[in-house]
Amino acid sequence: DAKTTQPNSMESNEEEPVHLPCNHSTISGTDYIHWYRQLPSQGPEYVIHGLTSNVNNRMASLAIAEDRKSSTLILHRATLRDAAVYYCILTRGSTLGRLYFGRGTQLTVWP
Amino acid sequence: GAGVSQSPRYKVAKRGQDVALRCDPISGHVSLFWYQQALGQGPEFLTYFQNEAQLDKSGLPSDRFFAERPEGSVSTLKIQRTQQEDSAVYLCASSSPPWDRVYGYTFGSGTRLTVV
Numbered sequence: 001d002a003k004t005t006q007p008n009s010m011e012s013n014e015e016e017p018v019h020l021p022c023n024h025s026t027i028s029g030t031d032y033i034h035w036y037r038q039l040p041s042q043g044p045e046y047v048i049h050g051l052t053s054n055v056n057n058r059m060a061s062l063a064i065a066e067d068r069k070s071s072t073l074i075l076h077r078a079t080l081r082d083a084a085v086y087y088c089i090l091t092r093g094s095t096l097g098r099l100y101f102g103r104g105t106q107l108t109v110w111p
Numbered sequence: 112g113a114g115v116s117q118s119p120r121y122k123v124a125k126r127g128q129d130v131a132l133r134c135d136p137i138s139g140h141v142s143l144f145w146y147q148q149a150l151g152q153g154p155e156f157l158t159y160f161q162n163e164a165q166l167d168k169s170g171l172p173s174d175r176f177f178a179e180r181p182e183g184s185v186s187t188l189k190i191q192r193t194q195q196e197d198s199a200v201y202l203c204a205s206s207s208p209p210w211d212r213v214y215g216y217t218f219g220s221g222t223r224l225t226v227v
Contacts, residue, residue, distance in 0.1 A: 034215065043115070043202050044154065046215025085152060098144065098167065099216070101153030 004088045009106040012078045018074040020105055022088030027068050034092045034099070035062065035073045037084040044087065044101070046074065083109045113137075115219035123196070123225045124193045126184045131190045135204030143186050145218065146202040154202055160186060163192050170174055193226045 005023040014017040022032065034049040048055055048062045050071070055062040061074040075082055087104040091097060116135040122129050136143050139163055146154035164185035165186040170177070175193075180186040190197055200223050202218040212225075 005194075036215070041220065043204070043218025043220050044216075045218065047216065082210075085153075089186070098156040098159060101155070103151075103153050 001093070003100075004090060004102055004103045005054075006086070006088050006102065008046055008103065009108065009111065011108045013110050014075050014077075018075040018078045018082070018107065020075075020086050020088075020107065021070065023070045024088070025069045027090060028092070030092055033062065033064060033068075033071050034089045034091055036087045036101070037082075037085070037091065038087070038104070039084045047086070049109075059070070059106060078107075078109045080109050080111060083107055114216050115199075115203055115205050117219035117222050119222060120220070121223050121225075126194060126226055127192050127225075129183075129189065129191045129194055130224065132190075132201050132224070134186045134188070134213065134219060135184070136184065136203070137207075137217055138184075139209045140217075141183075141204035142206045142208060142211065142216075143177060143180060144204040145186070145188050147172075148200040148202060148221070150199070157188070157201075173180030190224075193224075195226050198224055198226045 035047040037047050038044045048057050048060050050062045053088055060075040063072045085104040085106050087101045089099050094096050118133045132185040143160040145157040148154040149155050151180045158178045159179045163180050177189045200221040202221045204218045206216045
């Protein structure tokens with residue numbers, strides 16, 4: 001499966017927007033881009049996913065570059081509860097199958 | 112149930128002891144996954160069930176690890192003769208295709224295993 005690259009850590013202030021980047025230069029045409037997050041002492045939680053077009057849901061927005069070699073998860077107004085490890089994951093084809101998490105980005109939100 | 116339930120929440124085992132970790136998936140979910148998460152790392156895939164069939168066990172690190180899901184609902188991950196390197200959080204996830212393409216997987220809170 002194609003690999004993703006994320007910064008180890010990022011910081012934000014509460015109520016400010018957060019842009020979490022992910023590089024996936026070897027993405028193939030059938031790879032979907034998924035984001036999960038993991039709060040302390042919890043299992044991972046699904047955030048959002050997309051293929052080519054930008055996506056919005058109640059939790060976040062996903063901006064996908066035109067060449068699909070990178071994407072950005074956008075939290076429009078960070079709260080203290082958004083402090084977590086964020087994982088960018090590629091999945092292939094029509095079934096999700098196993099997920100390859102990597103080490104993700106640790107997001108710290110300051111009050 | 113409302114979510115994926117895992118028990119026990121914490122387990123301390125003496126080296127060489129056998130342990131059994133339980134996962135209760137969301138009712139009706141066909142797919143069930145086990146992952147292992149070492150401290151400071153992302154979760155790593157162990158095995159996958161579709162109903163009672165174990166379709167992929169390529170992530171199990173050794174033959175001391177065994178998983179089953181005999182009736183296609185509850186699953187048990189068993190580790191025989193535990194070793195210190197088995198210390199990790201063991202996560203269970205379930206889903207119901209094709210809804211996993213919309214809602215993703217639902218993970219439990221995990222079982223933290225410490226081998227002493």
